[in-house]
Amino acid sequence: MLFDKPSPPNPADQGKIFGKPHPRIDGPKKVTGTAPYAYEYKLAEDNAVYGFLLGSSIAKGRIASIDASLAEKAPGVLLVLTHENAPKHKPENSRAAPQLQGPEIKQYEQAIAFVVAETFEEARAAARLIRVTYRTEDGAFVLADEKDKGKPTKTAPDTATGNFDKAFAEAEVKVDVTYTTPDQSQSMMEPHASMAVWEGGKLTVYTSHQVLHWAHAGIADTLGLDEDKVRVVSAYIGGGFGSKLEVYSDPILSSMAAIKLGRPVKTALTRPQIYNHTTHRPATIQHIQLGADRDGRLTAVGHRTWSGDQEGGEPETASEQTKLLYGGENRRVETRLTVLDLPKGGSMRAPGEAVGMLALECAMDELAEALGMDPVDLRIVNDVQYDPEKGPERPFSSRKFVECLKTGAETFGWSARKSKPGSVRDGDWLVGMGVASAFRKNIVQESGARVRLMPDGHLVIETQQTDIGTGSYTMLGMIGAEMLGLPLDAVDVRLGDTDFPKASGSGGSWGANSAGSGVYYACEALRKELARKAGFNAESVSFSDGRIISGGNAVALTDIVRTGAVEASDKAEFGDLTEKYAQASFGAHFAEVAVHAFTAEIRVRRMLSVCAAGRIFNPVTARSQCLGGMTMGIGAALMEECVVDPRYGYFVNHDLAEYQVPVHADIPDLDVIFLDELDDQSSPLRGKGVGELGICGVGASVANAVYNACGVRVRDYPVTLDKIIGRFDL
Amino acid sequence: MNSEDTASATPRMSVTLTVNGKDEHLTIDPRVTLLDALRDHLGLTGTKKGCDHGQCGACTVHVNGRRINSCLTLAVMHEGEDVTTIEGLGTPEHMHALQQAFVERDAFQCGYCTPGQICSAAAVIEEIEAGIPSHVTPDLGDVQFSDEEVRERMSGNLCRCAAYPNIIAAIRDVREGGKA
Amino acid sequence: MKSFTYERAETLEQAAGIVAANAEAKFIAGGTNLLDLMKLEIETPRHLVDINHLGLDRIEETEDGGLKIGALVRNTDLAADVRVRRDYAVLTRALVAGASGQLRNKATTAGNLLQRSRCPYFYDPSKPCNKRDPGSGCSALEGHSRTLAVVGTSDHCISQHPSDMAVALRALDARVNVMSARGGEKSLTLDEFYRLPGETPHIETVLQHGDLITGVTLPKPVKGVHFYRKVRDRASYAFALVSVAAVVDEDGREGRYAFGGIAPRPWTAGGEARAEGGASVIAARALDGARPTGENVFKLPLLERTLKAVLKDAAQTSGK
Numbered sequence A: 001m002l003f004d005k006p007s008p009p010n011p012a013d014q015g016k017i018f019g020k021p022h023p024r025i026d027g028p029k030k031v032t033g034t035a036p037y038a039y040e041y042k043l044a045e046d047n048a049v050y051g052f053l054l055g056s057s058i059a060k061g062r063i064a065s066i067d068a069s070l071a072e073k074a075p076g077v078l079l080v081l082t083h084e085n086a087p088k089h090k091p092e093n094s095r096a097a098p099q100l101q102g103p104e105i106k107q108y109e110q111a112i113a114f115v116v117a118e119t120f121e122e123a124r125a126a127a128r129l130i131r132v133t134y135r136t137e138d139g140a141f142v143l144a145d146e147k148d149k150g151k152p153t154k155t156a157p158d159t160a161t162g163n164f165d166k167a168f169a170e171a172e173v174k175v176d177v178t179y180t181t182p183d184q185s186q187s188m189m190e191p192h193a194s195m196a197v198w199e200g201g202k203l204t205v206y207t208s209h210q211v212l213h214w215a216h217a218g219i220a221d222t223l224g225l226d227e228d229k230v231r232v233v234s235a236y237i238g239g240g241f242g243s244k245l246e247v248y249s250d251p252i253l254s255s256m257a258a259i260k261l262g263r264p265v266k267t268a269l270t271r272p273q274i275y276n277h278t279t280h281r282p283a284t285i286q287h288i289q290l291g292a293d294r295d296g297r298l299t300a301v302g303h304r305t306w307s308g309d310q311e312g313g314e315p316e317t318a319s320e321q322t323k324l325l326y327g328g329e330n331r332r333v334e335t336r337l338t339v340l341d342l343p344k345g346g347s348m349r350a351p352g353e354a355v356g357m358l359a360l361e362c363a364m365d366e367l368a369e370a371l372g373m374d375p376v377d378l379r380i381v382n383d384v385q386y387d388p389e390k391g392p393e394r395p396f397s398s399r400k401f402v403e404c405l406k407t408g409a410e411t412f413g414w415s416a417r418k419s420k421p422g423s424v425r426d427g428d429w430l431v432g433m434g435v436a437s438a439f440r441k442n443i444v445q446e447s448g449a450r451v452r453l454m455p456d457g458h459l460v461i462e463t464q465q466t467d468i469g470t471g472s473y474t475m476l477g478m479i480g481a482e483m484l485g486l487p488l489d490a491v492d493v494r495l496g497d498t499d500f501p502k503a504s505g506s507g508g509s510w511g512a513n514s515a516g517s518g519v520y521y522a523c524e525a526l527r528k529e530l531a532r533k534a535g536f537n538a539e540s541v542s543f544s545d546g547r548i549i550s551g552g553n554a555v556a557l558t559d560i561v562r563t564g565a566v567e568a569s570d571k572a573e574f575g576d577l578t579e580k581y582a583q584a585s586f587g588a589h590f591a592e593v594a595v596h597a598f599t600a601e602i603r604v605r606r607m608l609s610v611c612a613a614g615r616i617f618n619p620v621t622a623r624s625q626c627l628g629g630m631t632m633g634i635g636a637a638l639m640e641e642c643v644v645d646p647r648y649g650y651f652v653n654h655d656l657a658e659y660q661v662p663v664h665a666d667i668p669d670l671d672v673i674f675l676d677e678l679d680d681q682s683s684p685l686r687g688k689g690v691g692e693l694g695i696c697g698v699g700a701s702v703a704n705a706v707y708n709a710c711g712v713r714v715r716d717y718p719v720t721l722d723k724i725i726g727r728f729d730l
Numbered sequence B: 001m002n003s004e005d006t007a008s009a010t011p012r013m014s015v016t017l018t019v020n021g022k023d024e025h026l027t028i029d030p031r032v033t034l035l036d037a038l039r040d041h042l043g044l045t046g047t048k049k050g051c052d053h054g055q056c057g058a059c060t061v062h063v064n065g066r067r068i069n070s071c072l073t074l075a076v077m078h079e080g081e082d083v084t085t086i087e088g089l090g091t092p093e094h095m096h097a098l099q100q101a102f103v104e105r106d107a108f109q110c111g112y113c114t115p116g117q118i119c120s121a122a123a124v125i126e127e128i129e130a131g132i133p134s135h136v137t138p139d140l141g142d143v144q145f146s147d148e149e150v151r152e153r154m155s156g157n158l159c160r161c162a163a164y165p166n167i168i169a170a171i172r173d174v175r176e177g178g179k180a
Numbered sequence C: 001m002k003s004f005t006y007e008r009a010e011t012l013e014q015a016a017g018i019v020a021a022n023a024e025a026k027f028i029a030g031g032t033n034l035l036d037l038m039k040l041e042i043e044t045p046r047h048l049v050d051i052n053h054l055g056l057d058r059i060e061e062t063e064d065g066g067l068k069i070g071a072l073v074r075n076t077d078l079a080a081d082v083r084v085r086r087d088y089a090v091l092t093r094a095l096v097a098g099a100s101g102q103l104r105n106k107a108t109t110a111g112n113l114l115q116r117s118r119c120p121y122f123y124d125p126s127k128p129c130n131k132r133d134p135g136s137g138c139s140a141l142e143g144h145s146r147t148l149a150v151v152g153t154s155d156h157c158i159s160q161h162p163s164d165m166a167v168a169l170r171a172l173d174a175r176v177n178v179m180s181a182r183g184g185e186k187s188l189t190l191d192e193f194y195r196l197p198g199e200t201p202h203i204e205t206v207l208q209h210g211d212l213i214t215g216v217t218l219p220k221p222v223k224g225v226h227f228y229r230k231v232r233d234r235a236s237y238a239f240a241l242v243s244v245a246a247v248v249d250e251d252g253r254e255g256r257y258a259f260g261g262i263a264p265r266p267w268t269a270g271g272e273a274r275a276e277g278g279a280s281v282i283a284a285r286a287l288d289g290a291r292p293t294g295e296n297v298f299k300l301p302l303l304e305r306t307l308k309a310v311l312k313d314a315a316q317t318s319g320k
Helices: A027-030 A069-073 A120-127 A145-150 A164-170 A211-221 A248-259 A273-276 A353-370 A376-380 A403-410 A472-484 A509-536 A557-562 A619-638 A696-711 B034-041 B097-104 B114-129 B147-153 B164-177 C011-019 C034-039 C075-080 C082-087 C089-097 C101-105 C108-114 C166-170 C279-288 C297-319
Strands: A050-056 A061-067 A075-082 A111-117 A129-134 A159-161 A171-183 A194-197 A202-206 A232-233 A264-268 A285-290 A298-310 A330-339 A429-441 A445-453 A460-462 A491-496 A541-544 A547-550 A553-556 A566-574 A584-596 A602-612 A670-674 B013-019 B021-029 B060-063 B066-069 B082-084 C003-010 C027-030 C048-049 C059-060 C067-071 C177-179 C185-191 C212-218 C227-233 C242-248 C253-262 C275-276
Touching: A027 B097, A027 B114, A050 A120, A050 A248, A061 A111, A061 A557, A069 A120, A069 A472, A075 A120, A075 A248, A075 C003, A111 A248, A111 A264, A111 A619, A120 B034, A145 A285, A145 A298, A145 A330, A164 A285, A164 A330, A171 A353, A194 A248, A202 A248, A202 B114, A202 C275, A211 A232, A211 A248, A211 A509, A211 C101, A248 A264, A248 B114, A285 A353, A298 A353, A353 A376, A353 A541, A353 A619, A353 A696, A376 A429, A403 A429, A403 A584, A403 A670, A429 A602, A429 A696, A445 A472, A445 A509, A445 A557, A445 C075, A445 C108, A460 A472, A472 A491, A472 A509, A509 A541, A509 A547, A509 A557, A509 A566, A547 A557, A547 C101, A553 A557, A584 A696, A602 A619, A602 A696, A619 A670, A619 A696, A619 B164, B034 B060, B034 C048, B060 B114, B066 C101, B097 B114, B097 B164, B147 B164, C011 C027, C011 C048, C011 C212, C027 C034, C059 C082, C067 C082, C067 C297, C075 C082, C075 C089, C075 C101, C075 C108, C082 C089, C089 C166, C089 C227, C089 C242, C108 C166, C108 C212, C166 C242, C227 C275, C242 C297, C253 C297, C279 C297
Parallel strands: A050 A264, A202 A232, A298 A330, A460 A491, A602 A670, B013 B082, C003 C048, C027 C048
Antiparallel strands: A050 A111, A061 A129, A075 A111, A159 A330, A171 A285, A194 A202, A194 A264, A285 A298, A429 A584, A445 A460, A445 A566, A541 A547, A547 A553, A584 A602, B013 B021, B060 B066, B060 B082, C059 C067, C067 C212, C177 C185, C177 C212, C227 C242, C242 C253, C253 C275
């Protein structure tokens, strides 16, 4: 079904189950360790063997020689693949991930060999017996050195309205600042893993991927197999955060080996391999110029971002929110992409905004200070209800930005904040408060589902949609239950399998709204079919308590399906409403931070996020998504950084001890408030993205609070103690 | 480099572990960690491999009643010892109080760190009751249950989905309910 | 991980004898550092001798009022021991500031002393590292060195010692008891036990192959206010950027101090734990001859300010 007009009232609006808090239906499996992740599928015949990847220890150049003879003779070894003996791929699909196709090295930890052995221990040991020599070539690894070679991109085209240069020059108050954000790692808890099974000319790959049709196309095309000969399963995914939007070597090499050996092959990347073998969020340099009148109204808004990626790669679109977030007549928003030979850049939770807001929202804090204005008020003054580049003819579909700021300020006790930095002391701790806006564009994707009412009266939902922790199982089940008038425990949700209808997958915060709409339309189709079978007019029926009701007549659903299950499929397709309307989720983050007067240690004391993201499908899982975003935002503000060693062209701190993410002790009680909002233009379910909104702006609120606490403005993330120690009075 | 340049076959060893109350006899390569013994040899994949280097806590199990990282110990070192994994705490039909509380508090998202969090949490409640101090214990002679104590003690269990506040709430619920 | 054979030792002498006779043999106890490194083939023993069952897991009182801590006492048990908590609080504080609950349940007293570098280049077998591969060079000197040592280093290695426990032991003037492979027992101060990197950073202690740490002896308790202050980016489960172990006299004029995170071994001001004066004086002596990198020069003011905070807290505690 095409969604191209604002949604009229519909059965998903009833509010009996959908939109009410509900614990995860997949919870009991996850908490008992019985939910199988990619590496953990138990096959009828226990004959799986183990793959182990050997990665390049240079970033750029060629393999001069590779000698696998010792590995081949090592105990338990069944197969060693290198570029010298690997089957050739002829991929055409952009999602393909060719492996071991030649001696060229394009990034550190690129797969250069793959060992398969009877046991994991044998495969790992044998991989280290492979002798490699390289011819190393010089590469470009430091963004600051390369940025001036940056070029505009199609992904984030430059825009300009009014006369920015003139307005900025004439602005009464201005800030002109450059912020940098480092490379960051998604660092989800489950390492990328795959098990490939080749049976009867058909390949099944159990893997950990966020968007199954991308994995499906990538794996099939790389291996030169028809898609109908390949099945991909990702029923449970141990986190992704963008890292699992790509096909890496593990499914490809496992499949190549499984086809060759005729035995299932399972492979997981080791944690130290992940940081350089898989994608990361690229570093940015961001130049922000804001000009305002004395009342704080922005007159000039300028944002230019530089980032780097491998040849043919994509920019980190950190300037993009600046096109939409605040008003102002004169604007210039630009993105420059330069070539770097670091590991391939990719998506990480809220690509673009997550780091764009780190810079923009601190620059706004700096502007507020320059104006002598409260930073909440500054944001309110610059609210705009339409796309400020296009004008009032492109309004926002919904935008409760000001309400978020006001609700947050009141709930958090913002009025207690002292505008002069360093004013509040609690023992040896300097205490400050910070605020930042939250913004994330709303994205929807085509998504299908198949629903089937079984003879025993329970509803089966099948879709390729994945649940990476976002709560898809539960939300899609709630939609099915609401639509068919069933209790949630009468719904059986089956996800993450390419045998099911193609779905949006999980990324860009589009999963719940898109896949939910697919399930909604499939349920609509099923309702019509059930009405027809009951002899009712489909337009006037309702579904409640396991019955279909029309006027004074009701028929039990089980009576309709007694003779056989009834099935329906449909998919959600989205028209041009995202063109006609600017669509985004909004929010405001408030942080209270303490900085130790002596040691400069920085600790977050409390935090509140207020979010307006359309209908909240399941307040339980949506809140958890926000908690996760807030925590990752705290990490971005205070500790996360992939450190580039330009001598070797790699990230030095490539494990979970050295790439630090927040631990329990870093995270106080966090508070989340969702404002009531229904967005008719976003989908028939009236929701917008939530999962990424939670991170956008968080880090800036923390950095602003650090400034308010101690008076030191750090423009080079992360804000660590070495950057502030000694720069404020004891 | 010397003799390591060529690999020789490792003689397998026998080891008997009591896993979740059941004796398990294994004949394995001595290199097999307790974690891989559980996952690859006993099919107990509830215990997760998040880093394999003691940096994440996803592999936490109890050995002789104490929580440890099963990735940093060899299976053959545990002859005759009692191992309890997440599967030994409860099942989907009969959940342990902590498992129930984790579901009720939404104390997880992707679920991958969850078994380790729960195994750790069960031990944390006992460690506090046993008076074992932590980094944040104000008085080393008087260990009291508090959110701060639990946060510190759970810090060896990373959760990138960051269900941290909900995990603390779940543990608090169980402690207060006396159901641990 | 290279293949190895494994055996469980029944007696101390047997364990020491087996390892002494086999250049490729190693003791294994907690395993939390050794197995970590074996997985990366940074350590490649071909025979492991399990010493977990030798009865070295007791804490006993010595004749002169101190404590003898068995080499195999787990970090958790040492931290929780009533006598340690009461009389050597700095040690309990240091222990519980390290690692995680799970690791402390496994890690042993001797293993903690012997844990190896956390330098990221040491951990990466494809990179030059004099500690891992003598003569290959030091990648950290011109590389990522934010967490590494600022004093006691050499042109060959700037790795820091990662232990918290050892820093407290140094402040307490603890001694390491070693059973020599060639017979006999010796008792070493930590300064005698650890070697500075010099030109041989791969040799970290004076232990000979086959020597076995049997325990650590604490002298009788010293009066004073005990602190272990550890500074790190995240609030827990991280190695120290700097740390201060202190037992400050009641009058606050003197105390015993040792420092972590700044040197290749637990560090002191001028070679003695006992020191007097203010934070600036003590820190300056501790950092005498410091050669920080651009990335870790912040450790100099951080150490001084951390010590200041400790002395301020000590004064407040004593004043109560």
